[in-house]
Amino acid sequence: MNALRRGLGNGLVQAFLVIVGLVWVTPLAGLFLSSMRSAQDTAEGGWWTVLTSPGQLSFDNYSALLGNAGMTRAFWNTVLISVPATVLVVVIAALAGYAFAWLEFPFRDTIFLVVVALLVVPVQIGLLPVAKLFGALGLFGTIPGVVLFHVAYGLPFAIFLLRNYFAEMPKEMLEAARMDGGGEWRIFTQLVLPVGRPAIASLAIFQFLWVWNDMLVALLFADSSSQPLTVELQSQIRQFGSNIDVLAPGAFLSLIVPVMVFFAFQRHFVQGVMAGSVK
């Protein structure tokens, strides 16, 4: 009796979770299938009609996308923004994180507390002042400007994460390295960075994702020649409905890279996002 009830309960749980899973898959499947249908098919019926007439599916929209100069440039802009912004954050934060953890300098702990406080500063508050500053420096509307902004707002979390990870290293290890006459630079590159690899990986994935997916910062700081995919797509949202054959493949192109990163680095990804969610 009890076993029966448990079996039945388990069946219900399974059924419920299958439904939840379907609810999660459906919107994404909708985007993907929509991205492979012609504008005419989209006007005539929903993407689910594919289930009965799969002949609608083709890669025509994607080849059209590759021939669309605005889209391809936007895609490369996204790469040109995300990669440097990730590398710079990792390098600068690793240096600073090591200094905050193991080097002596005045007001070290106070400054670090300020960095912790900066963790939650919303990006929005920086938009206007930095726009003015970049305008004066000639960085407004350029890729380096977008990158710098992302680096600055990625730093508090990056420093926080790496400093705490580096601080866990055994003191003896560092002292032994110093006894051997290693300079700080050598200790940093040969010892700290290798030991910190897991944290650096999580950080890099989180930061890459953050920048790749950003729209707000680029919306303000990038001009039409430096805008990433998100902004390019956003600029076409006004005609939503008539241009799903452009928007859907574009959106899919923009999401497939992070999703691949997600599946390739699941563990680091989850850790990075978990740690970074305090931002």
Add this chain to the structure above:
Amino acid sequence: MTATLVKEASPPAVNMADRRRRARRRGRIIALVFVLPALLLLGALVVYPVVFSVGRSFFDASGSRFVGGDNYTEMFRDPATLKAVRNSAIWVVVAPTLLTGLGLVLAVLVEKIRWATAFKLLLFMPMAVSFLAAGIIFRLAYDEDPDKGVLNAAVVGVHDAFEGTSSYPTARARDGRGLTKGADGSYRTTASASPGHTVGLGLVGVLPKDLPKDAKPAYAAAGQQAARDELRGVVYLDFTPGGGGKEGRVDRGESGLPEVKVEAARDGKTVASTTTAADGSFHFSGLDPGSYTVRLPASNFSPPYEGVSWLGPALVTPAIIGAYLWIWTGFAMVLIGAGLAALPRDALEAARMDGANEWQIFRRITVPLLAPVLTVVFVTLVINVMKVFDLVYIIAPGPVQEDATVLATQMWLVSFGGGNNQGLGSALGVLLLLLVVPAMVFNVRRFRRSQR
């Protein structure tokens, strides 16, 4: 810390102390080189903007006149900004609560199945998707046209399965051709009919797409003789393709209208009802002698159910929160799941031994023990919800933007999106910052405690 070092170092040998001091100075310079890039960037692009914005928020739109706290009072007077404040409040209360609840339920349930890892991966994956892409995904899903938006297609499907669809929403009768329109949209025969009669009910205005493919010409059925206790008739499309027919009469080639509900009424009371066949014919048999009216109830002509206007002014915020749930539920579930895995197994086992059922265990043991984790999840979500921008910006259609606006979108609109009031914009930015200050304090405190 530095002071004690100096004291220890100074007495024995001047030479030694000198060397140490030099080494320390070198160490400081190295340290400075290590932290300088970070501090420069943080100072110029984060700290300075905060100070600047606070200052700027006390000046007017153009920045030339000091206005004190006017921008802050304006915030709660201007209807658009007030709407943003209200919507943000709804977001901050509703989204984290739903997410924490949903995450908790799913985290507990997912432990009971074997494909837990696959399920967690699936629900976590939207965290990798940009708000922009998610926005487009849900703009599609929420589309009002049931032939485009999957959600409305489902809603309409369910509705029609229970309520039935009307077959001819656009059909009507010609005036003076034997049918009178009732106040509720139904039609009845103007003249009464008795058993033994055959009546022709002609309609026009049926769209070609509404006419079923299996509809047959009504001519033959219209000529059929009714038996003595039988009332026969035909509902037909009083329109000959290509022209030539006569109004009010069933001509050759005129189509019957299948699937029309027909009622026979006597003294205002419905005594029989039926549905027309493929050629539009119907018959009521076994009727008592007397005079009847034949009615076509309004349900034949009611406009089709169009589903829910998800992105209309009333539902747009709940709809966008729905999209937000799609993105963040996996996060809540995984974080709570980690907390769940760390619970002491013996407490749960002991309760089970004592005969507690799953619900009691959940309610009395799991939830109280998980309280700290739930708090962290909730607080994290509150911070993130406060800054929601892209989703609202993308999902809310242009005319509905102002109904969906939240602090972050309003700040954008006021500062850059045509509003061009950088004083008010800065004040909104400062408000956003003030709202996350508790989280800031929380972070700093937690960090200092962990260092002790």
